[in-house]
Amino acid sequence: MALAHPSRVLLLSSRSGGPQMSKGLRRSRAVPSRSQMSSMSARNASVTCLPTATVDVDLGERSYPIYIGSGLLDSGKLLRQHIPGVTALVVTNDTIAPHYLDRVVAALSGDGDIRVEVVVLPDGEQHKTMEVLMHVFDKALETKLDRQTTFVALGGGVIGDMTGYAAASYQRGVHFIQIPTTVMAMVDSSVGGKTGVNHPAGKNMIGAFYQPKCVLIDIDTLRTLPDREYASGMAEVVKYGLIRDAEFFEWQEANVGALMAREETAVVHAIKRSCVNKAEVVALDEKVR
Amino acid sequence: MALAHPSRVLLLSSRSGGPQMSKGLRRSRAVPSRSQMSSMSARNASVTCLPTATVDVDLGERSYPIYIGSGLLDSGKLLRQHIPGVTALVVTNDTIAPHYLDRVVAALSGDGDIRVEVVVLPDGEQHKTMEVLMHVFDKALETKLDRQTTFVALGGGVIGDMTGYAAASYQRGVHFIQIPTTVMAMVDSSVGGKTGVNHPAGKNMIGAFYQPKCVLIDIDTLRTLPDREYASGMAEVVKYGLIRDAEFFEWQEANVGALMAREETAVVHAIKRSCVNKAEVVALDEKVR
Numbered sequence: 001m002a003l004a005h006p007s008r009v010l011l012l013s014s015r016s017g018g019p020q021m022s023k024g025l026r027r028s029r030a031v032p033s034r035s036q037m038s039s040m041s042a043r044n045a046s047v048t049c050l051p052t053a054t055v056d057v058d059l060g061e062r063s064y065p066i067y068i069g070s071g072l073l074d075s076g077k078l079l080r081q082h083i084p085g086v087t088a089l090v091v092t093n094d095t096i097a098p099h100y101l102d103r104v105v106a107a108l109s110g111d112g113d114i115r116v117e118v119v120v121l122p123d124g125e126q127h128k129t130m131e132v133l134m135h136v137f138d139k140a141l142e143t144k145l146d147r148q149t150t151f152v153a154l155g156g157g158v159i160g161d162m163t164g165y166a167a168a169s170y171q172r173g174v175h176f177i178q179i180p181t182t183v184m185a186m187v188d189s190s191v192g193g194k195t196g197v198n199h200p201a202g203k204n205m206i207g208a209f210y211q212p213k214c215v216l217i218d219i220d221t222l223r224t225l226p227d228r229e230y231a232s233g234m235a236e237v238v239k240y241g242l243i244r245d246a247e248f249f250e251w252q253e254a255n256v257g258a259l260m261a262r263e264e265t266a267v268v269h270a271i272k273r274s275c276v277n278k279a280e281v282v283a284l285d286e287k288v289r
Numbered sequence: 290m291a292l293a294h295p296s297r298v299l300l301l302s303s304r305s306g307g308p309q310m311s312k313g314l315r316r317s318r319a320v321p322s323r324s325q326m327s328s329m330s331a332r333n334a335s336v337t338c339l340p341t342a343t344v345d346v347d348l349g350e351r352s353y354p355i356y357i358g359s360g361l362l363d364s365g366k367l368l369r370q371h372i373p374g375v376t377a378l379v380v381t382n383d384t385i386a387p388h389y390l391d392r393v394v395a396a397l398s399g400d401g402d403i404r405v406e407v408v409v410l411p412d413g414e415q416h417k418t419m420e421v422l423m424h425v426f427d428k429a430l431e432t433k434l435d436r437q438t439t440f441v442a443l444g445g446g447v448i449g450d451m452t453g454y455a456a457a458s459y460q461r462g463v464h465f466i467q468i469p470t471t472v473m474a475m476v477d478s479s480v481g482g483k484t485g486v487n488h489p490a491g492k493n494m495i496g497a498f499y500q501p502k503c504v505l506i507d508i509d510t511l512r513t514l515p516d517r518e519y520a521s522g523m524a525e526v527v528k529y530g531l532i533r534d535a536e537f538f539e540w541q542e543a544n545v546g547a548l549m550a551r552e553e554t555a556v557v558h559a560i561k562r563s564c565v566n567k568a569e570v571v572a573l574d575e576k577v578r
Contacts, residue, residue, distance in 0.1 A: 130419060130423065134419065137488055137494065137495055138488075138490075141488055141490035141491060141494060142490070165458075168497065169454075169458075169485075169495045169496060169497060170494070170495065171494060171496075172483065172484075172485060172493075172496045172497055172498055173497070173498065194461065196458075196461060199426055199427075199430055201427075201430035201431070202430060204461075205426065205430060205459070205460060206426055206458050206459065207458060207460075207461045208457065208458060208461055208462070208497065209462065
């Protein structure tokens with residue numbers, strides 16, 4: 001049951017894998033039509049959006065929820081219940097900031113009861129270094145953030161890893177929230193607590209295991225995700241089906257079209273099942289240790 | 290019972306506190322006479338020295354022993370039982386290295402079954418920076434140390450803090466052993482798991498809570514400790530008596546002379562009682578959290 005039959009691998013390959021898959025994705029629009037996204041538009045910061053799905057990552061005292069849905073970036077209430085202090089530092093990059101930063105800052109601030117600081121890092125894996133990470137500490141100290149502060153990662157895997165490690169290290173550990181904006185970060189980086197930066201001699205050589213207080217996945221952010229990155233994230237989703245969830249794999253086969261078209265219901269389900277699978281693996285790993 | 294009577298504070302002050310204390314210390318020799326140190330000399334790496342005292346720091350799964358005694362630097366067996374892998378990285382500074390590095394490397398290596406690498410950092414609080422810490426990661430990667438390696442801190446508080454944070458961060462956490470060579474590091478830094486580096490805007494602003502596998506305290510290393518540093522360490526010892534251990538405080542009053550003369554039995558007892566006191570405070574703190 002845990003492993004998909006090899007013939008299914010071939011079946012998927014012939015329908016949506018390899019070159020054909022990327023070809024199909026290139027045809028799909030990065031920004032879906034208004035009708036497709038109607039449920040995601042026309043909202044403001046005062047609206048309370050509820051998650052369509054929640055995955056609980058069970059790690060004893062370090063357990064946390066992953067909220068998945070549309071329009072969640074504006075759900076200040078949802079975010080603020082995980083902020084114990086009166087300050088937050090949003091860490092993002094210069095690609096994501098123009099699209100979503102203002103909304104996240106507004107949601108976190110509430111009626112001004114939380115002071116929100118921002119640091120914008122350059123986008124790209126080549127900037128995942130200790131040198132760039134120091135800008136986060138600089139900003140946190142410059143704005144006098146204390147031990148009760150919360151670091152909020154708004155971006156893909158690089159931003160998530162760097163912000164997590166900064167949160168693990170700032171004053172020996174502050175609170176941490178993840179808002180992933182790529183499929184890969186949603187299904188992979190949001191579970192497992194792996195954080196860190198690269199060293200010239202190797203990737204992720206310096207880091208920490210550090211769990212967030214919550215992960216907020218707003219699938220609307222995928223609207224601005226380039227096809228190529230969407231495809232590589234979906235390849236990760238397919239992997240969970242292949243490796244350990246035959247039922248999920250069957251569902252993927254039946255919903256390839258909807259996934260490629262980035263249809264909300266399908267995307268939420270795919271991300272939820274992937275997170276559930278990874279959470280199970282991580283929880284097992286912890287027990288074995 | 291937990292608090293010493295104020296009159297006792299004055300009593301100690303009049304005998305060995307303030308200017309008189311430092312004056313007394315200046316008179317004492319940094320290097321004790323041969324007769325005083327007879328039990329500590331004339332040994333070689335094959336000798337197995339047993340600790341005079343052991344303090345168990347009770348932190349559940351992260352519990353560890355503090356070995357205290359004379360000649361322990363040569364106790365390869367004692368050290369090696371806490372090294373699960375086949376490599377170790379000794380981190381020390383250029384003041385300590387000429388005195389003790391060779392002995393520690395010999396003890397760790399055993400019959401060559403453990404590959405021991407070394408990195409020597411510049412001595413001084415001004416070098417407790419992320420920039421200098423990067424040399425530890427550089428060395429670890431250059432010599433291809435894996436996740437099973439053990440980082441060994443040989444030095445005072447700065448070396449202990451930096452090595453601990455490097456161990457917490459290298460490949461998201463490797464094993465860690467502390468060999469403190471100052472009274473302050475022996476009684477303060479060896480318990481509590483506080484590690485880290487400074488930031489221009491504040492001390493210890495970047496770091497982690499990270500527990501060692503063991504702490505090895507060889508009081509012979511105090512032979513090379515300058516009077517001033519010995520005195521400031523002893524002030525910390527007096528604090529434990531004052532704040533929470535009246536019996537210990539009484540013992541200190543009766544043994545001021547022996548402590549000032551760095552007599553082995555007295556020094557071992559003072560360090561042991563201080564570690565026990567700090568371990569109790571830390572264990573209580575953890576329970577409250």
